[in-house]
Amino acid sequence: MKRIRAFALSALAFGYPVAVPLWGATLDARSIIYIPARYSPGEEVVAQAVILPEGSEKLVPLDLRRGSGLPDQGEEADPELREMRLSKTDAGWILSLRFVAWSPGSLSVPALRLKGMLIPALPYATLSVLGPEDRDPSPPRRQRDPPGTAIYLYGLAGILIALALGAAGTAAYLIPAARAVLARRRAAQAFGRFVRSLDYLAAEAGSAEPAVFFAALSRAFRLYLAARALPAAPVLTAKEIAQLPETAFPAPATKARTAALFAFADRVRYGGELPSPSAARGILESAAAEARAIGEANEEVLLARL
Numbered sequence: 647m648k649r650i651r652a653f654a655l656s657a658l659a660f661g662y663p664v665a666v667p668l669w670g671a672t673l674d675a676r677s678i679i680y681i682p683a684r685y686s687p688g689e690e691v692v693a694q695a696v697i698l699p700e701g702s703e704k705l706v707p708l709d710l711r712r713g714s715g716l717p718d719q720g721e722e723a724d725p726e727l728r729e730m731r732l733s734k735t736d737a738g739w740i741l742s743l744r745f746v747a748w749s750p751g752s753l754s755v756p757a758l759r760l761k762g763m764l765i766p767a768l769p770y771a772t773l774s775v776l777g778p779e780d781r782d783p784s785p786p787r788r789q790r791d792p793p794g795t796a797i798y799l800y801g802l803a804g805i806l807i808a809l810a811l812g813a814a815g816t817a818a819y820l821i822p823a824a825r826a827v828l829a830r831r832r833a834a835q836a837f838g839r840f841v842r843s844l845d846y847l848a849a850e851a852g853s854a855e856p857a858v859f860f861a862a863l864s865r866a867f868r869l870y871l872a873a874r875a876l877p878a879a880p881v882l883t884a885k886e887i888a889q890l891p892e893t894a895f896p897a898p899a900t901k902a903r904t905a906a907l908f909a910f911a912d913r914v915r916y917g918g919e920l921p922s923p924s925a926a927r928g929i930l931e932s933a934a935a936e937a938r939a940i941g942e943a944n945e946e947v948l949l950a951r952l
Contacts, residue, residue: 672697672698672699672700672766673695673696673697673698673741673766673767673768674695674696674697674698675695675769677694677695677696677737678693678694678695678768678769679693679694679695680692680693680770681693681694684773685747685772685773686750686772686773686774687747687748687749687750687772687774688746688748689746689747690728690744690745690746691744691745691746691747691770692742692743692744693742693743693745693755693768693770694740694741694742694743695740695741695768696737696738696739696740696741697732697738697739697740697741697765697766698738698739699739703763704762704763705732705734705739705763706732706761706763707732707733707734708730708731708732708733708760708761709731709733710729710730710731710760711728711729711730712727712728712729715760716728716729716730717758724747724748724749725745725746725747725748725753725755725770726745726746726747726748727743727744727745727755728744728745728746729742729743729744730742730743730744730758730760730765731743732763732765741765741766741768743755743768745770747770747772749772750772750773750774751771751772751774752769752770752771753769753770753771753772754767754768754769754770755767755768755770836870836873836874837870837874837941837945839866839869839870840866840867840869840870840937840941841938841941843862843866844863844866844934844937844938847859847862847863847866847930847934848930848931848934848935851926851927851930851931851934852927854930856914856920856921856926856929856930857914857915857920859930859933860910860911860914860915860930860933861911861915863911863933863934863937864908864911864912864915866937867904867907867908867937867940867941868880870941871904874896874944874945874948875894875895875896875944875948876890876894876895883908883912884905884906884908884909884912885905885909887901887904887905887908888901888902888905888909895944896944896947896948896951897940897943897944897946897947899943900940900943900944903936903940904940907933907936907937907940910933911933
């Protein structure tokens with residue numbers, strides 16, 4: 647019992663001449679040395695001491711390392727034992743431990759049972775990095791913003807909001823305007839093609855066959871109506887056009903005129919109602935002029951809607 651008390655005292659004072667029994671093995675506290683002599687948490691330390699076997703205890707040499715003989719200590723081991731050697735010398739059995747203590751204070755490397763031997767616990771004392779007058783470091787604070795950062799950020803946010811509102815307003819104005827421009831362009835292209843066709847037909851009125859003339863006139867007129875007002879115009883007969891509501895045409899008054907022109911063209915083409923040679927030119931030119939007038943009336947209404 648007295649020897650156990652002596653070991654407790656030696657673990658606190660280090661270096662007092664005493665021997666401690668531990669289940670048949672003795673650690674000679676007088677022989678303990680530490681390299682370096684003073685160390686702090688996180689520093690690797692090598693400690694050596696003489697082991698005195700007692701009774702029937704038999705010691706055998708050891709040379710163990712982490713992953714090569716030493717028991718698994720886990721990631722949070724404190725102390726972290728990295729190497730253990732037990733060797734026979736002229737001075738006796740020498741225990742050598744290489745370890746890292748992660749906590750300050752008077753602690754010990756715990757006892758280990760290896761190959762039938764109980765390796766005694768080895769005391770150590772780790773010095774705190776902080777002195778008595780020191781205090782624990784305060785938690786880190788975030789970096790202070792440069793002067794005027796808040797004003798700069800608010801100003802930048804205001805500029806971005808203004809740009810976004812400006813872009814939205816511009817888009818709200820430009821999109822309808824762009825649609826109107828495209829609509830006018832399509833109107834100009836469709837009506838332009840129609841007018842060119844009529845000019846060509848009017849120029850050929852003196853020599854063209856009436857049936858061929860009215861076939862070309864009907865086709866050009868129907869394509870124009872399909873592009874601008876009546877998509878089904880290419881497949882509708884004159885009678886079907888006459889049965890449409892007045893709202894089918896942008897200029898309602900032109901519906902009856904359109905149906906009449908198509909009906910006359912069909913009678914010339916299929917009914918044999920051919921004009922006399924002396925009156926043919928005037929009739930053909932009048933038909934082309936009527937088609938142009940119907941187109942201009944509808945274009946005027948369509949452009950007024952944009």
